[in-house]
Amino acid sequence: MAGILIIAHAPLASALRDCVAHIYGGLPARIGAIDVLPDSDPSEIVALAHSEIERLREENGALVLTDMFGATPANIASRLSALPGVRVLAGVNLPMLVRGVCYRACELDTLVEKALAGATKGIHAIGPLVAPAPPVGKSADEPECVSPGVPIVPPAGSATAPTGSSASDAASASANAPNSSNASGTVN
Template identity: 80%
Template sequence: MAGILIIAHAPLATALRDCIAHVYGGLPARIGVIDVSPDCDPAEVVAFAYSEIERLKEENGALVLTDMFGATPSNIAARLATLPQVRVLAGVNLPMLLRAVCYRATPLDTLVDKALSGATKGVQAIVPGSSPPACAPVMGDCVPAMPPETDLTHKQGSTSL
């Protein structure tokens, strides 16, 4: 399974990880977060990000999700894109992250496609009088279920730099 690292403006990375724990009833293994604070030293955060990728990376690699292209968190994440078996996506939202967690056992390029699809399909206009679909279209054939390596008692990889 691919490891997942979320790098975002504080406290978004931690908030997204907490949403995953809520949906899954616990935090799946190999999900790390880096909350980038306004007063951080980017060089220190880059060094920490490299160590987190090494900790999280699995046989099919790692996926790094960041919030906004061109901002400090995405510039930090971009440094990781040069590593083998690491892919970086900007514009993370909850549907993207849910898809990434759900499909992390697939090959890395398939995982990237699934995450991007979840991100775009998760953006919908809600008009008065519309009712939500019976089943969330973002998840499609992926039903949240705890992976076997789930750790319900320990929150991993949380840091605010």
């Protein structure tokens, strides 16, 4: 069995561990959590993470799950990736963690594949997708709101969209751009 260590912004690591305890009716063995607080000393957290890996590691190693690639918890977790028998994954979500717990008896690289599959297969849109409402009381220094998935295509030779362009101008330009998404969501 592989041990699992979650390193994330507080209180996410503990919350994910608590969710696993809820799902399984108790916390399975060898699952740890380190919540990184805004004022945490990264060198102290690295030392704590090393000791937690030694405590949690089992015969087939340890899997470290962290929240956001490039953030402090992930940077701390990345230091553990050089240890033998340790793999680190960023972008933890509950489906990734549950899948990791379910497949802890697998060889470590297979466990990584299963956890990654759980993370991505656990993401679904539920119900009809509704465009967001236009902003109310927008201040002059706030940028225009563009619906998710609608890329802003700047005019040829320009690094940014012209000042004063609206979301509908951007959507119109996007519809005429090569490789843009059409109304059905498929790429041309």
